Structure formats: structure tokens, C-alpha cells
Amino acid sequence: MLLSDKMWKLLNEQVKWELESAYMYLGMAAYLNDKALPGFAFWMQKQAAEEVEHAMKIYNFIEERGNRVELLPIAAPAKEWANVHEIFEKSFEHEQFVTGLINNLVDAAAEEKDHASSVFLQWFVTEQVEEEDTFRGVLDKLSFLKPDSPGMLILDKEMATRTDD
Ligand SMILES: [Fe+2]
Numbered sequence: 220m221l222l223s224d225k226m227w228k229l230l231n232e233q234v235k236w237e238l239e240s241a242y243m244y245l246g247m248a249a250y251l252n253d254k255a256l257p258g259f260a261f262w263m264q265k266q267a268a269e270e271v272e273h274a275m276k277i278y279n280f281i282e283e284r285g286n287r288v289e290l291l292p293i294a295a296p297a298k299e300w301a302n303v304h305e306i307f308e309k310s311f312e313h314e315q316f317v318t319g320l321i322n323n324l325v326d327a328a329a330e331e332k333d334h335a336s337s338v339f340l341q342w343f344v345t346e347q348v349e350e351e352d353t354f355r356g357v358l359d360k361l362s363f364l365k366p367d368s369p370g371m372l373i374l375d376k377e378m379a380t381r382t383d384d
């Protein structure tokens with residue numbers, strides 16, 4: 220069954236938000252690599268790839284419903300941050316913002332009595348809990364370390380071990 224206009228608009232916008240997240244994390248990866256933190260940069264590249272996967276899940280769902288995806292403009296990401304600590308604070312805030320978007324989508328699906336979208340979106344509800352936990356975990360580790368301290372190099376090595384999850 221085709222999506223309602225409201226559900227189509229929100230899901231279509233979510234494709235953009237996921238791709239915009241990928242763009243933001245990729246920009247952070249470029250910055251981190253430039254700041255001699257290749258492990259953090261690698262971690263952020265993996266995160267960007269995950270966001271592209273999220274976008275494609277929604278993209279494919281829209282098509283499966285018989286609707287057409289309309290790609291929206293993506294904003295250019297920030298280029299400069301104070302340090303890696305600020306990057307993870309901003310990222311954590313961003314993930315909380317995305318959780319809000321997903322919650323709005325879940326509410327809309329319920330209002331529209333769109334059960335297929337409700338079931339589809341449950342995956343994203345769970346995923347956002349994981350996303351927030353992932354970023355909170357890195358922030359917790361960073362809270363023990365000053366920027367430019369030797370401990371950062373050890374954490375950078377650990378960040379390089381991120382696998383596809
Ligand atoms: Fe995402």
C-alpha cells in the first residue's frame with residue numbers, strides 16, 4: 220500500500236537526515252585524520268558508512284511501498300572543531316536529535332494507522348538506543364583524557380579497532 224503523503228514526506232526527509240549525518244561524520248573523519256588521530260578518523264568513517272546504510276534502508280522501504288524517493292539537498296558539514304572532545308559532544312547531541320526525528324516518525328505512523336511503517340521503524344528505535352550508547356561510551360572515555368595528552372594516542376589505537384556492527 221502506498222505511503223500517505225505525511226508518511227512519505229517524513230520518511231523521505233529521514234533519508235536526507237541519515238545522509239546528512241553521514242556527511243557530518245565524514246567531515247569529522249577528515250578533520251581527525253588531519254589532526255593525526257587516524258584511529259578516530261577510521262571510527263568516524265565507519266560511522267558515516269553506517270548512516271549511509273540507514274539512509275538506504277529507508278530509501279528501499281519507500282520504494283517497496285510503491286512510492287518514489289526524492290533526494291533533498293544536504294547541508295555542508297562544519298569544518299572546524301576545538302578538539303576531539305567537542306566532536307563527540309556534538310555527535311552525541313546530533314544522535315539525540317536523530318532519536319527525536321525517529322520518535323516523530325513512530326508517532327506519525329501510529330496516527331496514520333500505518334502498521335507496516337510502525338514495524339519498519341521499530342528497528343530504528345532500537346538502533347538509536349545503540350547509537351546514543353556508542354557515542355556516550357566514547358565521551359565517557361574522553362572525559363578521563365585531556366586533548367593532546369599521551370592517553371589520546373592509546374585511545375586512538377583502540378578506536379582503530381572498530382568493526383562493522
Ligand atoms: Fe542513523
Ligand SMILES: [Fe+2]
Pocket residue numbers: 240270314317350
Ligand atoms: Fe546515527
